[in-house]
Amino acid sequence: MYRGHALSGAVRWLVAGAGFTGAVVAERIARTLDQRVLIVDRRDHLGGNAYDFTDADGNVIHKYGPHIFHTGSDRIWEYLSQFTEWRPYVHRTMVAIGDQLVTLPFNLDSLQRVFPGPAADKISAALVADHGSGTRVTIGKLLESPTPAIAEFARFLHENVYLNYVRKQWDLEPEELSPSVLARLPVSISHDDRYFQSRHQAMPVDGYAALFERMLAHPKIEVALGTEFADARASHPSARIVYTGPIDAYFDHRHGELPYRSVRFDLSFAAAERAQPVGTISYPGADGYTRITDLSHITGQTSRSVLVKEFPEAYARGRNEPFYPVPTPQSAAMLKPYVEAAGKLRGKVWFAGRLGDYAYYNMDQACGRAMALVDKELAGAA
Secondary structure (H helix, E strand, O other): OOOOOOOOOOEEEEOOOOOOHHHHHHHHHHHHHOOEEEEEEEOOOOHHOOOOOOOOOOOEOOOOOOOOEEEEOOOHHHOOOOOOEEEOOOOOEEEOOEEEEEOOOOOHHHHHHHHHHHHHHHHHHHHHHHOOOEEHHHHHHHHOOOOOOHHHHHHHHHHHHHHHHHHHHHHHHHHHOOOOHHHOOEEEEEOOOOOOOOHHHHHHOOOOOOHHHHHOOOOEEEEOOOOOOHHHHHHHHOEEEEEEOHHHOOOOOOOOOOOEEEEEEEEEOOOOOOOOOOOOOOOOOOOOEEEEEEEEEEEHOOOOOOEEEEEEEEEEOOOOOEEEOOOOOHHHHHHHHHHHHHHHHHEEEEHHHHOOOOOOOOOOHOOOOOOOHHHHHHHHHH
């Protein structure tokens, strides 16, 4: 079990959670503020949900599902490059529509595969005329289009790609969710088949776990894994706290439990170097699962493929992990009293991260949130 340096005596800061947000906060405090930090995690590994490992057969496994790094921020890219070399990787995905696999996000090539030639040409021309070539437009916006060809196309996508996928992912109807959910489901008015358009797209050469070990290998950082936050806080009552766990858990759920979604990951193995033509294939019509990822694309391993099938499920405290805050007006209302309670603790306790902020962050966004927190708030409190 990785523990890092052991610090004697009191620590100035206690960071709860060793995922991207917590680890970056701890590293920035130690390096830029020159203060002692204890970072704890109830799990027995670093990296939070980005944790990866090599199993007994030499397969590289992403324990909590595929994590593909991408960012448009040079600052975040350069910061993380201190702790890893990179293997360029551009993620591509497809979706099963009937018996066809087509590019996702849906693009002009997808149109030609799904619709007869004249219909595809008509829709393509309308999309370019209304929204411009090379743009990405959300399915929500296309559904509201006054152009009949676009509106009909959007309804087809909604019914055959997004509707069942969203229902399985969230166990809710699309109209019950925040518009931000459909905003993450774009249509690409181009032939670009990349899933992400970020300037920097790559995977850590030695994996995420090694990146985190290097990040936290600082003489003013102590790491305690398999440690409950409450126990660490009791041992360091004067430490200032950065908490990246669920914000409602910090307050003992006094205003009710915030809703989260979890995921079950089923692994299988294939002898082929590439069991799928692309990294991830989504299955809107499948029973229970949403997508299958072939990790060999992502990790670069060539011996055989590790296939990860994802089954979204309800979160139950103590039974599984809270992966996704549920973006609905009701959950936003439930969050407000927790945000107010957190604000009263500022100066002693700060909340951050996907669970601490109750917000959907990509990995680079979690890094950026952590860096900004240290620069703008913690530095002034040090």
